[in-house]
Amino acid sequence: MTADDATGARPEGAIPSAVRTVYGPDDLGSVPVFRGGFINFGYWDGISLDGPLTVEDRVRSERQLYRRVLDALAPAGEGRGRALEVGCGLGLGCALALEEYAYDSVTGMDIHPDQLARARRANAALLGAAPGRLRLVRGAAERMPFEDGEFDRVYSVEAAQHFRDVDAFARECARVLRPGGRAAVASFFVPGDETRPDAARELALRLDSFASGLDVARPLGALTGALAAAGLADVRAVSLGPSVWPGLDRYLEGLDLGVTWPRRFLRSYLDGLLDYYLVTASAP
Numbered sequence: 001m002t003a004d005d006a007t008g009a010r011p012e013g014a015i016p017s018a019v020r021t022v023y024g025p026d027d028l029g030s031v032p033v034f035r036g037g038f039i040n041f042g043y044w045d046g047i048s049l050d051g052p053l054t055v056e057d058r059v060r061s062e063r064q065l066y067r068r069v070l071d072a073l074a075p076a077g078e079g080r081g082r083a084l085e086v087g088c089g090l091g092l093g094c095a096l097a098l099e100e101y102a103y104d105s106v107t108g109m110d111i112h113p114d115q116l117a118r119a120r121r122a123n124a125a126l127l128g129a130a131p132g133r134l135r136l137v138r139g140a141a142e143r144m145p146f147e148d149g150e151f152d153r154v155y156s157v158e159a160a161q162h163f164r165d166v167d168a169f170a171r172e173c174a175r176v177l178r179p180g181g182r183a184a185v186a187s188f189f190v191p192g193d194e195t196r197p198d199a200a201r202e203l204a205l206r207l208d209s210f211a212s213g214l215d216v217a218r219p220l221g222a223l224t225g226a227l228a229a230a231g232l233a234d235v236r237a238v239s240l241g242p243s244v245w246p247g248l249d250r251y252l253e254g255l256d257l258g259v260t261w262p263r264r265f266l267r268s269y270l271d272g273l274l275d276y277y278l279v280t281a282s283a284p
């Protein structure tokens with residue numbers, strides 16, 4: 001089995017069904033909301049929300065979200081060593097990490113074979129021009145097909161809301177990081193440390209992505225606690241909410257979505273049911 005074929009020994013059927021459909025036949029990256037190649041909600045600081053927002057604004061916000069995450073690992077231009085992105089989607093964030101942060105190599109890993117095929121197409125020029133610097137590998141966050149201590153940095157952008165077993169993800173981060181390595185994870189969680197069945201119920205009523213099982217209503221503390229329990233040190237979480245939700249909603253407002261539920265993300269944030277976080281940790 002080559003690395004590209006590897007699924008970390010998870011059988012094909014282990015892809016959660018909503019994830020399989022949304023990133024398979026439904027191709028979430030092709031819907032108008034996500035036009036441009038990235039599939040995340042963006043980091044909208046410095047982008048005026050007063051006038052109409054364009055696709056270029058949207059892609060700029062998505063690139064900025066990557067920079068916000070990568071800055072937490074190393075300053076731009078100083079990203080030495082090997083980096084791993086978990087849930088890389090179309091791999092455009094891997095390309096950004098290589099181009100702007102100067103990692104020696106970036107490995108993009110995704111659970112979905114269709115996403116990897118799209119990532120290979122999207123990055124064909126880079127794969128050809130810099131063989132070995134970009135690697136695209138199939139694997140699950142919960143069971144990564146890599147050696148112990150293989151990476152200096154591990155990061156993940158808006159994929160952890162899909163993970164079914166965040167304890168296993170945290171253990172794998174701790175395992176594949178070398179001593180002194182760092183991890184950064186950006187995604188949306190229910191605020192607080194405890195499981196909140198009320199919030200989970202309400203999110204499922206408001207947001208189809210929770211009702212369908214695509215997104216998991218998980219407290220922030222489940223990830224921070226799992227990272228600490230896996231042996232990582234200096235676990236910190238900061239809210240990115242003010243820089244994410246209002247801009248996303250303003251962008252959605254200008255689109256002919258055909259459905260109303262995505263506009264309820266902002267309301268859910270304002271009601272304290274959901275927030276967007278950047279979580280960082282270090283391997284001792």
Ligand SMILES: C[S@@+](CC[C@H](N)C(=O)[O-])C[C@H]1O[C@@H](n2cnc3c(N)ncnc32)[C@H](O)[C@@H]1O
Nearest residue numbers: 038039040087088089110111112140141159162
């Ligand atoms: C919302 S997209 C984000 C893609 C990319 N990070 C970006 O910001 O453009 C989430 C990605 O995570 C992948 N994914 C979902 N569950 C995963 C898991 N357990 N392990 C690895 N990847 C997963 C999906 O296939 C999808 O490509």
